[in-house]
Amino acid sequence: MSTDKHPVVIAYDGSPDADLALEWGLRTAELTHQDVRVVVVSLAADTQPVQLRDFEEHRVHSAVAAARDAVKTATDIEAEVVVEHGWPVPTLLQAAADAGLLVAGSRGYNMFEARWLGSVSQHLAGHARCPVAVVRRAHNPRSHRIVVGVDGSSASESALRYAADRAALTGESVLAVHAYQLPMFSGTPTGLAVLPIDVDTEIVDDAERLAAELVAGIAEDYPDVDLRSTAVIGRAGRVLARLSDDASLVVVGSRGRTPWQEMLLGSVSQEVLHRAECPVIVVR
Numbered sequence: 001m002s003t004d005k006h007p008v009v010i011a012y013d014g015s016p017d018a019d020l021a022l023e024w025g026l027r028t029a030e031l032t033h034q035d036v037r038v039v040v041v042s043l044a045a046d047t048q049p050v051q052l053r054d055f056e057e058h059r060v061h062s063a064v065a066a067a068r069d070a071v072k073t074a075t076d077i078e079a080e081v082v083v084e085h086g087w088p089v090p091t092l093l094q095a096a097a098d099a100g101l102l103v104a105g106s107r108g109y110n111m112f113e114a115r116w117l118g119s120v121s122q123h124l125a126g127h128a129r130c131p132v133a134v135v136r137r138a139h140n141p142r143s144h145r146i147v148v149g150v151d152g153s154s155a156s157e158s159a160l161r162y163a164a165d166r167a168a169l170t171g172e173s174v175l176a177v178h179a180y181q182l183p184m185f186s187g188t189p190t191g192l193a194v195l196p197i198d199v200d201t202e203i204v205d206d207a208e209r210l211a212a213e214l215v216a217g218i219a220e221d222y223p224d225v226d227l228r229s230t231a232v233i234g235r236a237g238r239v240l241a242r243l244s245d246d247a248s249l250v251v252v253g254s255r256g257r258t259p260w261q262e263m264l265l266g267s268v269s270q271e272v273l274h275r276a277e278c279p280v281i282v283v284r
Helices: 014-033 051-071 088-097 121-126 153-168 199-218 236-246 267-275
Strands: 008-011 036-042 078-084 102-103 132-135 145-147 172-182 227-233 248-255 280-281
Touching: 008 014, 008 088, 008 153, 014 051, 014 102, 014 132, 014 153, 036 051, 036 088, 036 132, 036 236, 078 102, 088 121, 102 121, 121 132, 121 267, 132 153, 145 153, 145 236, 153 172, 153 199, 153 280, 172 236, 199 227, 236 248, 236 267, 248 267, 267 280
Parallel strands: 008 036, 008 102, 036 078, 102 132, 145 172, 145 248, 172 227, 248 280
Antiparallel strands: 132 280
């Protein structure tokens, strides 16, 4: 396996979403000329009830066979399929220690950890050292637009460049979206919040200016990419999830600009991972 680029590591368990992730990951690796490591995790026998061990052995065998068949279709890259033993999250994180991208389906077969998003996929996105792609079928498979959340944080700037790098290879357009909320004012006779028109306009102008400036800051580096920006009122996670229904991909930074978002995985990233209707990449 070549060492000039970090490999794409794909988590695979034979589930329908893992099939999507494998196909998406191989296609991405062909675009970026990265090698591929497909990782099938097998639960250690002593961690399983006796009556489930035969099922687990059959699942792993089937997954390895399916993965090997899939990688045969990859062109101009080296691909390998490996089996690692242990619990899915720490095992995959270790397998991806040298990865340039970690790819996983949104839901898996593993009966102990991966029946719903919020277990394996979300933990990988929160703890991996590299960008993590969580793959699901796009609501609009004909979409050719990458949506990226921006808020002025360093993580969102990295996300914007990541989206532009990918668009330069795929020919997709990039829409940088800055979601913002109007402040609440109280003390009116009705108890309703009211903003003076000039304050309202200033906030909107500032939001649109931030989005435009972020795009302008990288435009010279991507002359062939259709880069656009917009500012939308609303919670960032909900706004990006709504826009995902007409996107080929959503890219977000792992953390936002506000203090309460400074966690392993920011609240916006978590909400997008849960609600998006297309693949999502979380970038550090």
